Amino acid sequence: MSTSSREMTAKLSLVDRLRQGPQTDLSAWATVMAAALIWLALWGQLQGFANWLSYQVLGLAEGSHLGESVAFFLYDVPKILLLLSGMIFLVSTVRTFFSVERTRQLLGGKREGVGNVLAALLGVVTPFCSCSAVPLFIGFVESGIPLGVTFSFLIATPMVNEIALVMLFGLFGWKIAGLYMGTGLLVAVVAGFFIGRVPNVERGVEDFVWQISMGQAALQEAKPSWRERFTKAWQSTREIVGKVWLYVVIGIAVGAGIHGYVPAGALADILGKEAWWSVPAGVILGIPMYSNAAGIIPVVHALMEKGAALGTVLAFMMSVVALSLPEMIILRRVLKPRLIATFVAIVGVGIIFTGYLFNFVL
Amino acid sequence: MIIKILGTGCANCQKAKALAASVVAELGLDAVVEEVTDIPAIMSYGVMSTPGIVIDEKLVGYGGVPTREQMIQLLQQAGA
Numbered sequence: 001m002s003t004s005s006r007e008m009t010a011k012l013s014l015v016d017r018l019r020q021g022p023q024t025d026l027s028a029w030a031t032v033m034a035a036a037l038i039w040l041a042l043w044g045q046l047q048g049f050a051n052w053l054s055y056q057v058l059g060l061a062e063g064s065h066l067g068e069s070v071a072f073f074l075y076d077v078p079k080i081l082l083l084l085s086g087m088i089f090l091v092s093t094v095r096t097f098f099s100v101e102r103t104r105q106l107l108g109g110k111r112e113g114v115g116n117v118l119a120a121l122l123g124v125v126t127p128f129c130s131c132s133a134v135p136l137f138i139g140f141v142e143s144g145i146p147l148g149v150t151f152s153f154l155i156a157t158p159m160v161n162e163i164a165l166v167m168l169f170g171l172f173g174w175k176i177a178g179l180y181m182g183t184g185l186l187v188a189v190v191a192g193f194f195i196g197r198v199p200n201v202e203r204g205v206e207d208f209v210w211q212i213s214m215g216q217a218a219l220q221e222a223k224p225s226w227r228e229r230f231t232k233a234w235q236s237t238r239e240i241v242g243k244v245w246l247y248v249v250i251g252i253a254v255g256a257g258i259h260g261y262v263p264a265g266a267l268a269d270i271l272g273k274e275a276w277w278s279v280p281a282g283v284i285l286g287i288p289m290y291s292n293a294a295g296i297i298p299v300v301h302a303l304m305e306k307g308a309a310l311g312t313v314l315a316f317m318m319s320v321v322a323l324s325l326p327e328m329i330i331l332r333r334v335l336k337p338r339l340i341a342t343f344v345a346i347v348g349v350g351i352i353f354t355g356y357l358f359n360f361v362l
Numbered sequence: 363m364i365i366k367i368l369g370t371g372c373a374n375c376q377k378a379k380a381l382a383a384s385v386v387a388e389l390g391l392d393a394v395v396e397e398v399t400d401i402p403a404i405m406s407y408g409v410m411s412t413p414g415i416v417i418d419e420k421l422v423g424y425g426g427v428p429t430r431e432q433m434i435q436l437l438q439q440a441g442a
Contacts, residue, residue: 099425100411127425131372132412134401139410208402215408231429333401 028227039086046082050075069260076171076252076298081245083170084163088240091162092233095127096224100136103153107145112196115149120188123156127236130158133330141205142214148196154331155347156188159322163244167297172304179358180314187318187350194346204339244294251295258302268307278312279355283348286319296320315355323347363393363440368404368414368424375413378427382415385433391441 022028053074054060060067103126107119128136133154140150160181168177195201224232271278289296300313328340335343365382369375375397383395398404398416407414411425417440428436 101425104410128411129372129374131370131374132410134370135404135410135412138401138405142405212402212405214405232426235429 022227022230025226028230032230036086039082042078042082046075046079049078065260069256072259073252073256076256077249080167080170080248080252080298081241083166084244084248085237085241087162087166087169089233089237091125092127092236093229094125096229096232098122098126100126100128100132100139104139104143104145107140107149107153108143110145110149112146112148112193115146116152116189116192116196119145119149119152119192120156120160120185123153123188124160124185126153126157128157130327130330133327134333137331137334138209138212139214141209142212146196147201147205148192148194150192151195151343152188152192155191155322156185158324158327159184159188159318161321163240163294164297164317164321167248167294171298171301176310176314180317183314183354183357184318184322187322187347187354191347191350195343198342198346201339201342204336204342206334206336209334247295248298251298254295255298255302258299259305262302262306264305265307267303271303271308271312273309273311273359275312278309279315279359280352282312282316282355283319283323283351286316287323287344288325289320309359311355311358311360314358315351318351318354319348322351363391363418363437365393365395365437366398366416367395368398368407368409368416369412370401370404371399372412374427378413378415381427381430381433382437385430385437389434389437389441391437393437393441 022031050071054067054071055062058070060070103122106122107115110118137150137154140153141147165177165181168180198204269275297317300308300317304310304313323344328344331340331343365386367375367379367382369378379395379397386393386395404412404414407416407421409421409424413427414424415422415428415436417436420440422436422440423432
């Protein structure tokens with residue numbers, strides 16, 4: 001078997017080599033650097049490209065409703081897609097240094113409080129797919145990590161995700177992206193802490209969970225090379241961008257329509273600071289929306305231009321990503337309905353509180 | 363040999379299963395590919411991040427879909 005595979009390697013043509021990508025750490029770094037330069041060059045051309053395309057090629061009038069909307073769309077779509085690919089690649093590379101198994105070790109034996117903070121932070125950088133939420137939950141509980149700490153992890157993971165952060169950064173700027181990240185982490189820490197304090201919270205976990213005896217994953221994890229890290233990061237970048245690009249395009253198209261056609265201030269009455277009920281309404285509305293997180297931020301951005309308040313908008317977004325129906329259905333396999341209700345209530349209150357805070361303090 | 367793909371039915375678990383089956387066919391191995399979706403069974407291998415890959419009751423990988431070359435290597439090592 002090994003001789004035949006060696007012969008195959010010898011017969012590799014140049015095309016095959018190109019298709020396989022870089023073979024050494026050095027060439028992998030060179031490839032990433034070259035890609036970064038191309039990325040920067042493209043970044044510099046965005047506005048000029050959008051204006052040229054909408055006003056010269058399409059011949060739209062500058063300042064017209066349609067012209068404004070189209071130019072806005074043609075600028076934002078490539079900008080966000082470029083930002084997304086770059087940022088996801090970066091985050092994915094960082095994530096190759098972490099794993100769920102290591103996170104579990106790091107959290108083991110931590111007290112509540114410190115544990116909640118650490119869990120929320122690790123939730124951001126640990127590579128984790130919500131489809132593994134059940135084995136992860138059992139694994140955490142099994143190794144004695146307190147329930148509240150486990151919840152801090154489970155809340156932070158979807159809430160502070162790179163897609164939401166990139167969209168916020170690209171459309172709202174770094175201040176609001178940072179604000180979102182900070183308050184998202186805070187909600188995860190505090191809500192997790194309170195869930196852990198609920199009397200008899202353990203009884204809300206399905207009984208079979210306590211009976212599972214977990215094996216030891218006796219897998220020698222070899223330290224991956226840079227080439228392997230970059231390859232893996234590139235894989236997940238392609239996968240994630242492939243999954244969300246359409247939502248981004250549709251979201252920006254709707255946002256561009258609002259940008260060009262809805263008069264400024266039109267929404268101040270229903271989504272502005274004065275409408276106190278808009279914060280809880282936004283949180284409830286956000287629960288059934290999930291997969292559209294990438295598409296919702298551009299719409300929300302346009303709404304804010306027309307008078308929606310920042311806190312209302314942030315609360316809505318947090319609810320979209322952190323309180324999702326699909327995730328609750330997954331968690332239902334290990335949690336009794338009572339604990340799911342507790343989880344939704346505590347996280348929901350945390351988000352509503354954050355929304356009011358921004359509406360009234362800022 | 364028996365190849366088990368541990369997973370809760372997620373997209374990546376399906377991908378890992380399809381990849382294993384196609385590599386088995388390509389290398390002409392005498393092997394069956396099974397899917398394990400039972401949570402306690404998955405946990406008994408100590409796997410928290412799916413998909414996990416078990417060859418003849420030995421855990422050889424978890425937390426993602428291996429590349430084709432990695433899968434070929436895993437199966438060749440186990441078969442040798």
